[in-house]
Amino acid sequence: MRAKIADRAAPPRLALVGEEAPGRDLVRFGVAVLVGAVFSAVQVFVIPRRLDLATYGQYRLFLVYVAYVELLNFGIADGAFLRWAGRRPAAIAREWRTVGKWLLAVQLFILIAAAIAAQVVPSALLRAYVIAFATCALCVNASVLSSYALQAAGDFKRAGRVVILAPACFAVGMLTLPIHTLHAALGMYVSAFAVAATYAAFAVSRLGTVADVDGDARDAPAVGALIHSGSHVLGASGAAGH
Numbered sequence: 001m002r003a004k005i006a007d008r009a010a011p012p013r014l015a016l017v018g019e020e021a022p023g024r025d026l027v028r029f030g031v032a033v034l035v036g037a038v039f040s041a042v043q044v045f046v047i048p049r050r051l052d053l054a055t056y057g058q059y060r061l062f063l064v065y066v067a068y069v070e071l072l073n074f075g076i077a078d079g080a081f082l083r084w085a086g087r088r089p090a091a092i093a094r095e096w097r098t099v100g101k102w103l104l105a106v107q108l109f110i111l112i113a114a115a116i117a118a119q120v121v122p123s124a125l126l127r128a129y130v131i132a133f134a135t136c137a138l139c140v141n142a143s144v145l146s147s148y149a150l151q152a153a154g155d156f157k158r159a160g161r162v163v164i165l166a167p168a169c170f171a172v173g174m175l176t177l178p179i180h181t182l183h184a185a186l187g188m189y190v191s192a193f194a195v196a197a198t199y200a201a202f203a204v205s206r207l208g209t210v211a212d213v214d215g216d217a218r219d220a221p222a223v224g225a226l227i228h229s230g231s232h233v234l235g236a237s238g239a240a241g242h
Helices: 002-009 022-050 053-066 069-073 076-084 089-120 124-152 156-176 182-205 223-241
Strands: none
Touching: 022 053, 022 156, 053 124, 053 182, 069 076, 069 089, 069 124, 069 223, 076 089, 076 124, 076 223, 089 124, 089 182, 089 223, 124 156, 124 182, 156 182
């Protein structure tokens, strides 16, 4: 009898997004990763048909270094992901705005530094690389932060779309647009990630509107703490992936 009374008196538990079907969400996100990989594979067959041999070699060289752009968030995104695990969607969306401002400040500083460096670089090719690399870092890291927020909130449907958008937009753009130069290819590459980052930010802004409960309250995020915790994850993933 006491147990029944206690159960009746207990407040209803607020379920997190996607908490009731973890298997379905895992499959959904896994399929999104697979589709994104398919679009990336399509590029291997499409791009050589659009660019001459020398330009294609220059583009491939850019891809070697652009794979490391996530290192330029210095662990902020990874630290935020660790902090947001198990949080309410509304809390994640609120902190995402704060963390996003820090990340954008870092990326804009890098972009300004790249623009200044481009003024003194004698090679036109190197100038294109420097600007494209810094711009891509801005778009990729903004997309990663928002994707992590969606995953932490359990919204794997929209997180999956973020994974697919960049390679899909790039593949479609290369197929449909008259892209035959390195600058056009790099511009299309950066634009594809800009689309993904824009959608991801919109998706996070649409996260749950349920207010935090008292038990979910925490201290405000600190950029130093995020970098400290996230840099270990970022370094480990970088070492494993490269």
